[in-house]
Amino acid sequence: MNCAFCKQNHYIRNCSEFLKLSPAERHTNAKRLKLCVNCLRSGHVNTVCRLSNCRRCNGRHNTLLHIQRNENENGRRETNTPENSNVSFTCSNFSRENVLLATALVQVTDKFNKSHTVRALLDSGSQSSFISSKLCDILNLETESIDMVVVGINSSKSQIKKKCEISVEALHSAYSVKLSCLIINEITGIQPTTVIDVNRLNIPKNIILADPEFYIPGPIELLIGANLFWKLMHVCQIRLGSDQPVLQKTSFGWIMSGNIAEKSNVSHCNLSLNCDIQNQLGKFWLLEECATKPAISEEETLCEQHFVEHTKRDAET
Structure with missing residues (x-):
């Protein structure tokens, strides 16, 4: 029982040096060493391997080789934020x-x-x-x-x-x-x-x-x-x-x-996303604003005054 990666007396899945690698690097080395990417042993390929599939995605590869597809190369999740937005976060680490x-x-x-x-x-x-x-x-x-x-x-x-x-x-x-x-x-x-x-x-x-x-x-x-x-x-x-x-x-x-x-090591992050807060507040006040009496011109005011002063209603018979 020799490790194909470091040549020591253990299985490659127990190799501390192999485990230090990223999943992508482990996959590359498994290919280089001509190992089955499903069981990490030599002598056959994954299409005929009898070991169970990846326990994370059920793909035809070893769980140690599983790569998160929704993460970029730096391991950070990509997020799209709208323009004119402010992103703030607090992060605390503890062991x-x-x-x-x-x-x-x-x-x-x-x-x-x-x-x-x-x-x-x-x-x-x-x-x-x-x-x-x-x-x-x-x-x-x-x-x-x-x-x-x-x-x-x-x-x-x-x-x-x-x-x-x-x-x-x-x-x-x-x-x-x-x-x-x-x-x-x-x-x-x-x-x-x-x-x-x-x-x-x-x-x-x-x-x-x-x-x-x-x-x-x-x-x-x-x-x-x-x-x-x-x-x-x-x-x-x-x-x-x-x-x-x-x-x-x-x-x-x-x-x-x-x-x-x-x-x-565990990291807890609190994220706050404020998207164009001034614009949002403007919309709020627009919705809450009470309707006001429309303004009239000076000419309209004089007409109204003349109507009130010179118009009388006949007595009802």
């Missing part, structure tokens, strides 16, 4: 401990009995299991109408209108289970939030991970809650050390969760 959440790659079956590999989040703190509406549509599953309110952190509420039942199978064993899921638009954001340097983790080589690509950011399409979570747990657990996550054996394979020594 926090990077915490790895427990994930597993599982197979789910669609209406036509075809298997799809998706990333599931294992969460013992959730009373229910959830499936994204996107995955439910892809699987073309039958749904049942319900009327339920899910209460989350800080008493935030989400209205649930449908639920479905799915078949979930482990990738590395014969384990399978039927799971009732509530359908929600989005379960959570990309997990993990950044690429993790796996060379800093003391992962034993003889274990089978439930999510072999846990260190690569990707979407969460399924959440397995406490209605199944504890039934998946086995008695084995491995502590990797101080500031290292914990390995837990499950029916899906070994999951990993906990603190990671490296920091995660």
Whole structure:
């Protein structure tokens, strides 16, 4: 097992030097090294590769090679602002401990009995299991109408209108289970939030991970809650050390969760866009302006005065 990029004893997807590159640079080097751009191994091309597609766009390439098409070369999103506009923003940066959440790659079956590999989040703190509406549509599953309110952190509420039942199978064993899921638009954001340097983790080589690509950011399409979570747990657990996550054996394979020594930098930006404020205020006052009595000329004033002074109405008979 030699890395095609640095020639060290690890897979290229675990290579810290390879992970430092941008997705475009990784793609270029994969082509240069004549690797399959889907699994990053040699000996075949992506059209015949049996590995699952990119977990971000479902394209025929590895998730490590995924390029955001709506970003320019400098990595900044392009935005068009109208002329005579003022743009102001405030930005604050802070560092926090990077915490790895427990994930597993599982197979789910669609209406036509075809298997799809998706990333599931294992969460013992959730009373229910959830499936994204996107995955439910892809699987073309039958749904049942319900009327339920899910209460989350800080008493935030989400209205649930449908639920479905799915078949979930482990990738590395014969384990399978039927799971009732509530359908929600989005379960959570990309997990993990950044690429993790796996060379800093003391992962034993003889274990089978439930999510072999846990260190690569990707979407969460399924959440397995406490209605199944504890039934998946086995008695084995491995502590990797101080500031290292914990390995837990499950029916899906070994999951990993906990603190990671490296920091995660997060930027919060508030953006204010004022488009030609003077013009907008002018339109406002024009709309709010009350109609005034039209002015009359001096000649018209004299005519009116003459009419009042010299005109009398006959008495009614």
